[in-house]
Amino acid sequence: MRSRIYTILFILWIAIILILTSIPKLHNPLSDKILNIDKLAHLIIYLIFAFLFTKMNKHKTAKQNATSLIYLALFVPLLDELHQIPIPGRTFSYYDMMADTLGFLVIIIYNKCAKPKLSFSLK
Numbered sequence: 767m768r769s770r771i772y773t774i775l776f777i778l779w780i781a782i783i784l785i786l787t788s789i790p791k792l793h794n795p796l797s798d799k800i801l802n803i804d805k806l807a808h809l810i811i812y813l814i815f816a817f818l819f820t821k822m823n824k825h826k827t828a829k830q831n832a833t834s835l836i837y838l839a840l841f842v843p844l845l846d847e848l849h850q851i852p853i854p855g856r857t858f859s860y861y862d863m864m865a866d867t868l869g870f871l872v873i874i875i876y877n878k879c880a881k882p883k884l885s886f887s888l889k
Contacts, residue, residue, distance in 0.1 A: 768824070769823075769824060772818055772822040772824075776818040776819060779814060779815055779818055784849075787846060787853075788853060789853075790854040790856065791854075791855035805861060809866070809868050811866070812843070812865075812869030813873060815870075816835055816838070816839075816869060816873035816874070819831075819835065820835070828877055836874065839867045839871065842870075843862070846866065847863055
């Protein structure tokens, strides 16, 4: 049941990302800087994406999830940036791709370092 909830949340999150990245953007002079609030937003958006993906695939091993997240981290940010090229006011940004990828990597590293929960059974 939990997996189904995370699947629904994951699909909704993808829809939100597609909607937000399809909105034409006005030029913001602060967006020319490498480190700004936009990059933090990219990191958080894809951190949530990776988190929901991992929760949705809880039945898979940590290694399988990490492998899937690595592939997603390589392709999803690229597809996201390519999707924005024809949208007025939007441009392709390598810095956005790096922030997106960092969001995936945070979850991969967290999952790698997280200690498994101990479970006790009373017999």
